[in-house]
Amino acid sequence: MDRIYDPKVIEPKWQKFWEDHQTFRTDVWDFSKPKFYALDMFPYPSGVGLHAGHPEGYTATDIVSRMKRMQGYNVLHPMGYDSFGLPAEQYAVTTGHHPEGFTKENIKTFSHQLKELGFDYDWDKMIATSDPDFYKWTQWIFKQLYLDGYAQYIDMPVNWCEELGTVLSNDEVIDGKSERGGYPVVRKNMKQWVIDQPAFAEKLLEGLEEIDWPESTKDMQRHWIGKSTGVEVKFQIVGGGEFSIFTTCIETIYGITFMVLAPDGQLVQDLMPRIKNQEEVKAYIEETRKKNDMDRTELNKGKTGCRLEGVKCINPANGKEAELFIGDFVLASYGTGAVMAVPSHDQRDFEYAVAHNIPMIQVIDGADVSEHAFEKQDYLGKGCKLINSEEFTGLTVEEAKEAITAKLEKMGVAKRTVNYHFREWIFARQRYWGEPVPVVHTEDGKIYPLPDDELPLILPELEDYKGKNGKAPLENAEEWKHYDKNGVKGLRETSTMPGSAGSSWYYMRYIDPHNDKEFADYKLLEHWLPVDLYIGGPEHAVGHLMYSRIWNRYLYDKGLSPVKEPFKKLVHQGMILGENGIKMGKRFPKYVVNPSDIVEKYGADTLRLYEMFMGPLEVSKPWSPQGVEGARKFLNRVWTFFMNEENITAENDGALDRVFHQTVKKVSGDFESLGFNTAISQMMIFVNACYKNGTCPKAYAEAFVKMISCICPHIGEEMWSLLGHEDTIAYEPWPVWDEEKIKEDTIQIPVQVNGKVRATVEIGVDEGQDSVLEKAHAMKNVQSFIEGKTIVKEIYVKGRIVNIVVK
Structure with a gap:
């Protein structure tokens, strides 16, 4: 029968299958298998949706997660949204509408785009930092920091932007103006909530010696701490x-x-x-x-x-x-x-x-x-x-x-x-769309942290979301800000936490996202932490990555986190640039490639394959429409061969043994080291060998489909099904290689005459010296240099070289 490769049919089919069957749902209480926790730096759900740079890192963790699952690991690969922040705030100020609806619509758009790319996320564990069920625990952790003296309310100089009506961090100010909007920024003294970062400086320096991170990132943190x-x-x-x-x-x-x-x-x-x-x-x-x-x-x-x-x-x-x-x-x-x-x-x-x-x-x-x-x-x-x-x-x-x-x-x-160069982390913003700081400034001048049963402290709805006269928007919430309970009278804090608050501990909540008794069960944290693989941009080196380490170390010292360091292995993906080498993103929207457009024209598997084949993961590279075309052609080539029943045989004549086992070994190692471009190159070599041979043993075909399904999961599932299997490929055992079958029967070695290479000769790997020398003498180029001369010495270094000395 004719089998047509049509991504528009295949991809929605398998996405629905995965969702209906909860294929990638992780039982976090299953301790019978080794664990693997893969994590992406979660996105801010902006109104413009994903651009083609986003899937690069996401695809990398997806590939490794799928391989680890096949290798018998219990894999946790979650996704969520860093959903508090300035864009939603500006939407609220402009429209007068609560930013929650705007944020939820953006999350819906992002989730749709991520699902159409076929990522193996456990959507049951999705979190959003603006969800009260989540930020209840952000507030709770802040409260503990305050009670232990690490969160302080002090008078200090800050970057103040009158137009935006808020304090800005140093990295939000460029040449005396706000990064967003280009508004004037001045220094002024204000009462601010801060986190005492220097208190953790020595522990953070020590921790850098224990983790597998890029040295450049560790050096940036050492410099930022500045001991x-x-x-x-x-x-x-x-x-x-x-x-x-x-x-x-x-x-x-x-x-x-x-x-x-x-x-x-x-x-x-x-x-x-x-x-x-x-x-x-x-x-x-x-x-x-x-x-x-x-x-x-x-x-x-x-x-x-x-x-x-x-x-x-x-x-x-x-x-x-x-x-x-x-x-x-x-x-x-x-x-x-x-x-x-x-x-x-x-x-x-x-x-x-x-x-x-x-x-x-x-x-x-x-x-x-x-x-x-x-x-x-x-x-x-x-x-x-x-x-x-x-x-x-x-x-x-x-x-x-x-x-x-x-x-x-x-x-x-x-x-x-x-x-230390390290200074206090300014932990307050005069904005609306952020976690309310859960304290009351009492009438007698003291600070009263809210009791646990009053958390989460939920943001009130406002008629006007813009601050006035240098005051925070929550100053407009007259009824909300006045507190009178349990004999305590005062005013609530009207600053909110910075966007980096929720992202400083979100990796813990993924493990136990529906727990309403504690931020996460300690037994689960003990099993799943640290994160085994964390992929994200290097721009977070002295921001999010530092803050996460501080919060985790605080919780560790308090006996609430089982690990000193949250992220075992960190990898920074390179940027995917526009065709002309310009960075994609919000600053340069005209150079943005919308991944949904690529999916519509070529399919998600083509996009995933192309982005992984562009070059090393850590290197920035320009977008190429021709490269996308090439990825699609390769998938057509794969489909055409392996879905032709006449090409798949029950018997193995041995012709593909070496290239198959070489492919399994290289792909396994390259996936582990995130060398996806070279893994794909090896798979192309195998496919070429299959075409040249004309047939492929079914066992080898199935193993190949398993490997390529990690990169291109939709076509992988479809081919697996058409090869006669009813269950998903996701939990099939990973293929193994036989080292003996990788060994070459023959090798090429150089032949030198008086120290200069004159020819190369093909010999058996175990061929004896006499036979090797006889073959060397028979080479025409060698004969012309030894004929009529006396051979003084002949040396054969097994498997490496023949050297003939004449006079």
Whole structure:
């Protein structure tokens, strides 16, 4: 009979089958099998739906999940939605409609697109961070953080966007403007909820040694944490007052010629009455407020500043006065908010001193203090000695570090300490569409966390979803925000949590998503964690991936998570670019390829096959319509051969033995290492061999269908069915290879004459030396170089080379 490959018929058929039979539903309480937990970074359900870049990582986890299931693992592969956030908020502000309906419609669209791509998700375990059943537990975990002192309510400088009416994180601010909308952003002090990230810094650094992550990502986290060991030193201000600095180069303290304070720090405000050039200082502070922390800390922007005329400090090491400046590269929120400046031995300090005509004192011998000095050598290198440093002159840098620290400790003005670049995680947004913070500010000025039986604290409906006069939208909920229960009176917190709150623990909830007694059963967490394979973009390296590690480590320390680290293996997929190499996504909508369009024209299996064959998973690559056509042609070729009953035989003549077993071995290994493009190449080699041979044993055909079904599940299921099977292919045993049948009977080895290769000869792998030499002598190219000459020596290295020496 004619068998037609028609994806428009085949794919909906099997999608309905999987849904009706709950083929991929995971019994999380089945501990009889080894577990495999595969996870994708879940998407934000925007109104535009998926683009062609989304399925790349999703297909990768899908392939591995399907293979592991066939290998006998109990596989958990869930999907959900990071559904709180600004786009839904802006929809609510614009339309006046509650964002929940908008969000649910987007989730419906995304889910339809994911299902039409054939992913093996357990949809029974779907979660959305904006679902009260989910965010009840986000609120509960936040409450525990607060009770244990890790969530704090403090006054601190933040990035404020008046137009959006909210605080923004540093990565949401570009060149002083909001990433969304390009609105002006300024720095201002506000009461904020924060999570004490530095409290976890050392544990996070230790944890990086235990996980299989890209080194580049681990290095980014180490840099972001920014651990440094040094000395904190107190400096007295002439006329009263003091401040502290942290330094890793205490040996240069005699080279201080000025100090720099954070413009937005309280100390500068306290000193303002004593500053003679107040107008200049205030103007500089105002300019600083327009810059975010990232802009301020870039080295090429570190030369701006303003002298505090009339105010000086005293160097405790030698009692000498040093001038005070403010500079925007010093942050009030980082360290002590002040730095010592040694322009002879620091690039930024040198440039700053040149720009502001500040004198320099050289304290390390051999330093060439000039414009290009710091490009030439490291003046603080091992073995260098101090000069101009009073009693420490002549000591090496290493000796001086200890001796000067000891002197200052004895004076009571210094202590050894560890500092981190890490700062508090600002955990509040003046938005509506986020988790309400479950606390009440009581009339007596205290903070009252809601009791567990009042969770979830659900968002109220509003008539106006836009904040007013710098206040959060929830300030409009007059009835909701007033609290009077159990003898407690006050106002609810009207800031909401950031979008990263729910995503910091969602991987736990997938394991037990319907539990209304706790965020997840500990026995289930103990069995399923950590996540075995996590795939997502590298842009989350110091955001989501850091936050998830912090929340997990907190829960681990509290005995609520069984693992120190949540994600065992992390892989970053490369971007799929537009045809012209431009990134697909919300910023460049005209370059977006809609996967539904590809599915409509070619089928989901073609899209999946093409994206996996484009190149290595981790590499970015441009979209190619011709490549899509090629993927479809290959599937047609597969279908045409294996669905022709005359090509499938009951007997095995051995002709395909080697290529079949090679294919099973390579595909198995490549799937495990996520080398999908090379696995597909090997499958193409097998298909070509089948065409060349004319027939294929049914056992080999079935094994091939199992392998390709992981990449192209619809055609895989259909071919499996037409090969005579009634059950789904999903739980069939994975094919195995025989190492003996992979071995080559013959090999090609080079033949050298006097050290130069003159020919190659085909020999049996176990052929004896005499026979090999006889074959080598018989080669025409070899004969022309040995004829008429005396053979001095002949060497045969088994299976590798023949070398003939003549004279």
